[in-house]
Amino acid sequence: MHKVIFDTDPGVDDAMALLFLHRHPDIDLIGITSVFGNASVETTTRNALFLKKAWNIAAPVAKGLGETFDHGRPHVGWPTGIHGEDGLGNIDVPEKIDVPLDPRPAHRFIIDTVRANPGAVTLIAVGRMTNLALALRDAPDIAGLVKDVVIMGGAFDVPGNITPAAEANIHGDPEAADAVMTAPWPVTVIGLDVTTRTVMTRAMLVDIAERGGAPARLLSDISQFYITFYEQHVDDGMIVHDSCACAYVVAPDLFRTRSGSVRVICGGIADGQTIQKPDARLFPPSPWDGLPSQKVCTGIDAEGVLKLIADTLSLNR
Ligand SMILES: [Ca+2]
Numbered sequence: 632m633h634k635v636i637f638d639t640d641p642g643v644d645d646a647m648a649l650l651f652l653h654r655h656p657d658i659d660l661i662g663i664t665s666v667f668g669n670a671s672v673e674t675t676t677r678n679a680l681f682l683k684k685a686w687n688i689a690a691p692v693a694k695g696l697g698e699t700f701d702h703g704r705p706h707v708g709w710p711t712g713i714h715g716e717d718g719l720g721n722i723d724v725p726e727k728i729d730v731p732l733d734p735r736p737a738h739r740f741i742i743d744t745v746r747a748n749p750g751a752v753t754l755i756a757v758g759r760m761t762n763l764a765l766a767l768r769d770a771p772d773i774a775g776l777v778k779d780v781v782i783m784g785g786a787f788d789v790p791g792n793i794t795p796a797a798e799a800n801i802h803g804d805p806e807a808a809d810a811v812m813t814a815p816w817p818v819t820v821i822g823l824d825v826t827t828r829t830v831m832t833r834a835m836l837v838d839i840a841e842r843g844g845a846p847a848r849l850l851s852d853i854s855q856f857y858i859t860f861y862e863q864h865v866d867d868g869m870i871v872h873d874s875c876a877c878a879y880v881v882a883p884d885l886f887r888t889r890s891g892s893v894r895v896i897c898g899g900i901a902d903g904q905t906i907q908k909p910d911a912r913l914f915p916p917s918p919w920d921g922l923p924s925q926k927v928c929t930g931i932d933a934e935g936v937l938k939l940i941a942d943t944l945s946l947n948r
Pocket of ligand 1: 641757
């Protein structure tokens with residue numbers, strides 16, 4: 632079993648990833664931490680509580696602080712054209728959800744939970760890296776206590792999606808992402824190099840909704856707005872960014888990775904760009920030296936990952 636804390640900004644593809652984690656038999660979801668990105672932290676937290684209640688998820692929800700790691704960064708608007716005004720595809724999520732929050736801020740929840748389960752916790756982060764960076768700043772010891780860090784973010788050998796250089800999760804808090812990538816813990820980065828090849832068609836989603844009961848039907852409803860947005864990028868369906876990171880945890884054999892230190896560009900026109908120095912390549916001294924070697928996904932068995940996601944979402948347990 633993988634003990635997982637899911638750091639998330641729900642978010643339509645976040646919702647799918649959450650249902651995947653909830654339903655996969657090898658995952659023990661022990662916490663959900665909210666971060667801003669697809670919407671404000673108030674909205675993403677409300678959405679996490681809404682999904683926890685709708686899907687009867689036992690794990691507590693802890694709310695993030697809602698500010699970038701570097702407080703001086705200007706606020707950029709929320710991507711309501713992709714995830715809807717309510718962050719969940721405009722399904723009219725209620726304003727208030729009658730489910731208590733964990734009293735701790737998200738980064739404190741991460742620190743406490745990792746320390747209480749040394750060597751056992753996998754952090755899956757599919758929003759901005761803010762909570763993970765705050766946890767590292769306040770408790771550097773957790774780097775040696777975490778089992779694995781798997782993040783959805785970045786674009787290495789392909790263009791970004793929010794600028795030609797940068798992917799949105801990283802671009803939303805580059806200083807946080809650089810802190811996470813360069814910390815002495817094992818990170819695997821699932822970026823646009825592989826997620827953009829992983830497109831769930833409308834027909835697949837219909838099949839999941841038919842097999843997976845009411846929770847899967849809610850997921851299908853949430854996804855329709857996002858699918859309409861994706862008509863400009865893919866022939867049919869939706870890119871399942873965040874679920875790819877969750878699939879990696881249970882089926883790493885479906886991915887190919889490349890090892891090497893990773894830095895994030897902070898500032899300038901390439902703000903938020905992720906760049907890896909592959910271990911196999913020799914360079915003169917550079918800011919990539921002396922840092923932990925992290926894994927960047929460069930290949931994916933997209934068909935296998937989509938089947939894994941569809942079969943898991945359809946598990947009506
Ligand atoms: Ca996300």
